[in-house]
Amino acid sequence: MQKRTWLITGVSSGFGYVMTQQLLEKGDKVIGTVRNKDKVAGLIENYPDTFICELLDVTDVPAIRKLVDDSFDKSGVIDVIVSNAGYGLFGAAEELSDAEVDHIIATNLTGPIQLIRSALPHLRAQGSGRIIQLSSYGGQVAFPGNSMYHATKFGIEGFCESVAQEVAAFNIGITLVEPGGARTEFRYGSAQVASLMPEYEGNPAHGFLSMLDGSNGLAPGDPARMAARMIESVDVEPAPMRMVLGSQALATTLSTLKKRVADFEKQTELAASTDFPAGE
Structure with missing residues (x-):
């Protein structure tokens, strides 16, 4: 079985932690980034030869560049980059502070x-590589009370879809992973909520409060199974552009996209009405 070297951001919890654990158990090497090494003390102790833990705040762009350069210099080859670090921010658009808006963009969009x-320069030089970008089915479907999270996920999807076409010639593949709800700290721990305004009480923008309350039922997604599918995707050629994880997420995505296409198809005459007449 081929052994690979992975660079994964945000391995202290959620998908990053589960992926790292599964990879180390099968003998792969992981360079994992965290903001607090205490959260991965067990991995550091149990896998001293194959787990390299690095401190990184993904909002620090110079630190990202240094980490990537140093990691390739030390490892020689890195087979897979997993851009996983990120978080959810909930609240109506006007409930969010400027600082909250800036920080989620820096973390979920600019950092990745x-x-x-x-x-990319390192992967291009080595002539191969795979990039896995954690997105969400919220990169295709939008819900009220989630505007800035959707802004970052819709944004990173457009970026990756464009870059994938640029680098395919260098044997570099990119996959956007679009998980549905999962039983991770993302929903039941790290989610951030804006300072809520009474004007939005009873508004769909506050529907997320029920979702974040585990007593209303847990998310259907199994983080271990989802992480396994992400790992397995690296063996798929060519790299899948998108991978939806969770039956509920796929059903909602398909329904949304069908409605979107139907709406576009109704605009045929409108779109044509803005062209110059033929021959002009």
Whole structure:
């Protein structure tokens, strides 16, 4: 079985932690980034030869570049880059502070963009590589009370879809992973909520409060199974552009996209009405 070296951001919890654990158990090497090494003390102790834990705040662009350069210099070859670090921010658009808006963009969008940009010269030089970008079915479907999270996920999807076409010639594949709800700290621990306004009480923008309350029923997604599918995707050629994880997520995505296409198809005459007449 082929052994690979992985660079994964945000391995202290959620998908990053589960992926790292599964990879180390099968003998792969993982360079994992965290903001607090205490959360992965067990991995550091149990896998001293194959787990390299690095401190990184993905909002620090110079630190991202240094980490990527140093990791390739030390490892020689890195087979897979997993851009996983991120979080959810909930609240109506006007309930969010400027600082909250800036921080989620820096974490969920600018950080992943700069991670990928930093890795591309190294992957191109080695003539191969795979990039897995954690997105969400929220990169295709939008819900009220989630505007900035959707902004970052819709944004990173457009970035990756474009870059995938640029680097395919260098044997570099990119996959966007679009998980549905899963039983991770993302929903039941790390989710951030804006300072809620009474004007939005009873508004769909506050529907997320029920979702974040585990007593209303847990998310259907199994993080271990989802992580396994992400790992397995690296063996698929060519790299799948998108991979939806969770039957509920797929059903909602398909329904949304069908409605979107139907709406576009109704605009045929409108779209044509803005062209110059033929021959002009």
